[in-house]
Amino acid sequence: MIELPAPDRAVLARRDSILAELRAILPPGPRGEAVIGDPTRLKPYETDGLSAYRQPPLAVVLPETTEQVAAVLRYCHENRIRIVPRGAGTSLSGGALPLEDGIVLGLMRMNRILEVDYADRLAVVQAGVTNIGITQAVADDGFFYAPDPSSQLACMIGGNVMMNSGGAHCLKYGVTANNLLGVTLVTIEGEVLRIGGDHLDAAGYDWLGLITGSEGQLGIVTEVTVRILRAAEGARAMLAAFRSNEVAGQVVDAIIASGVIPVALEFMDRPAIHACEAFAHAGYPLDAEAMLIVEVEGNQAEQDFLLGKLKAICARFDPISLRVAETAEESLAIWKGRKGAFGAVGRISPDYLCMDGTIPTGELPQVLRRIGEMSESYGLQVANIFHAGDGNLHPLIMFDANDPDSFRRAEDFGADILKLCVEVGGCLTGEHGVGVEKRDLMGVQFEAHELEQQRRIKAAFDPAWLLNPAKVFPLAGNAALAR
Template sequence: MSTSTDKKLVIRCLQKILPTESVLHKEEDLRPYECDGLSAYQQVPMVVVLPETIKQIEDILSFCTNQTIPVVARGAGTGLSGGALPLENGILMSLARLSRIQNIDIDNRTARVQPGVRNLAISEAASSYGLYYAPDPSSQIACSIGGNVAENAGGVHCLKYGLTVHNILKLEVITMQGEHLTIGSDALDSPGYDLLALMTGSEGLLGVITEITVKLLPKPEAANVILAAFDDVATAGQAVSNIIADGILPAGLELMDNAALRAADDFVNAGYPRDAAAILLCEIDGTSAEVADRLEHAQNVLRTSGATEIRVAHDEQQRAKFWAGRKAAFPAVGRLSPDYYCMDGTIPRYQIANVLTRISELSNEYRLPIVNVFHAGDGNLHPLILYDANIDGELERTEELGGKILEICVEAGGTITGEHGVGMEKINQMCVQFNSMELQQFHAIKHAFDPDELLNPGKAIPTLHRCAEFGAMHVHHGQLPHPELERF
């Protein structure tokens, strides 16, 4: 599919499946789809298609299977790992136009939605019934639920309310072979294998999701937040462990280091204690009585854990202000530096202090500042490496530093990705986390769904060949043998 004649033929065939305006092929129309939320990786696809019906999706997939053309499905394109990066010789299928909320079932507390529905739109639609959809990735205003399922998206409230996999009941899926599968059901469990878990977080490699049934939860009666300041990051890390060991399960437990909290405070005037080495935001929700009891309990634990200052939001407005700083942390950090690179490693909580120390050593070694904002409650780190893409070689050094941070996470008993996915970005680190037998097992599972490897090929699971090359590069200790070669 490399010549322009072939491309013209593909366009003509797709125009038989879809209205002409739903098949994009001109350079200027394709450009907006060249990357997802990770703009460091860019590739213009051969064609973009915008189906609006299940039948069109089915026909597109069948055409691609017959012509052996790879397909990448995409939701809102807010992903942070290059999972929706197009392929030069492939079709990018945007599911954004499948954006209907089909049904909200109050008695069963579920919502049946199309994949292009925005995460927040579900909670908004359920709100008048006192219900909401719990997973809340920071991109929830824009990100689509289909993408959330593909990435097993998390958010601030995971520790208590779980990830996407814990909050969905049923998927309608079409495979590259044209099979229609109903995975899961409206009941709480289903016969056979747990394909719902297998599909969730499979990064669009196994099937195209055409409908999702999510669970809705009752909105908690009350919620409040404690802001605790510490004069040392490690002490703050230890406080996180103490809270959890003492039997408190916060709805959110977030840590920001000094650089992050200052940036956020400059940006939205959150009223943070600017001299603190770190702050914790500890949110408690539940019934009013429960919240009152647990706020008291949590303050005691924070005090004995060495907090230098403790503030409890005295009203809803102050609570919103405390959170505004955390929610604005990424854009706030964006003002500190021309570019930043967001990592996503997860570690056991007791390793927080140790890993943060090693990250700070690496930051000095590479002379690249790192700001830490993270979901401390579940040990999910988001170190932000500050760099300037206009300085020659700085992106490469940043990526190398990022790779090292992920390897430290694996060494500490953690993982290279907590919620952003592997995509293109962390594909080399998959070779660190898994051995060749495990990777081959992943490929065998992929083949059970997509024997011709046409669905989002090259993402999420590296080939053994790629790992061999990465291993060889590793020997040189960061000095890449061929810096001129493309390295994903």
């Protein structure tokens, strides 16, 4: 269970007048009410992709313009009301978990594509445009937006910026930060800042970098300028299965060392292979300990050239099976099991936690061995899926949410995995952010004075800690949160 800051009693007592005042700022429009106070209608907002934690908010506001966001923030600033921003609510770390005395500021009505500029290869969109929506807007002209989180059909670009989201293809194209050119940020004081723009680099501090991944704590992003890229002619995958995690880890290192940059390099361990195969019947080798899916792109000749190189590398490591897609259809068949991984695990176990840590790739065999030992001692199954090229590990810990003890053990198991990531020289997170889930583990990654310096950055934007205050940092010892 998660601790949230003590609510401000004065704010709770003023709920009705706050709702009325917010309605004066955001009157109902063609899209209906813009301020939601009815408890039944608040229900969908009480949790996000980390559904283990729930908390109804004080109210939800649904602005449609940057000016409306600024007006709401100015009001909250004057009245010392906390704010939790929300895109599609797909956060896996509880980044959009509400506060009892806080307003959820939903960006879903800010879903317009404002500009597409092919000459400069960029798109300007409102923060509530979905990730896939950007690609859809430019696909007919042969372009795409590169970061592709699993939730890309639903998740919104504003949330992607706030969590610095990645995806299976970020080995080649990078995460959100690498594909972002600018944002419009509204501060808690209601000031509108234009950060970055349609050009390389920025004068002054790289605060675009700072805003990226700031989890809604420094301001609310309302517009986003992203780089769009020319789509490759096509892509094809290969599947290679090996006798041990050690050998598959060596293959990953050999591929990276060869200089070939695949678009994706996915690693699945035995439990993940079995779960996915039972679900998707993709023809995965059930006798393998570890399996890689490697995808390359380009025109036919480039694909052939790169797959030939990769096949030769894999062949040196005595693979159990080696399957190179000759067509786009065969490629889809290879991906089928992997893409259904979450559904597959959901079929085996009523509930699971999807963890997210990053390790130096060389540590993979050791980390998988120790996760296996923890799985035994916690009595909980785990399947490991790994964006191997980036060192980004996604253990899926299976538990039963109706059994509080099972949930508690899953939380502890997850925390132990993340501590292990830090211990081997890695990091608490890869692409899901800290949110509430990893907040109390930040002390494992950082010294007290390092956390203090980060809190000072937060306070330089939001001295009263009104913006998403219960996230990222441990609550203990934070005087700004005492009410």
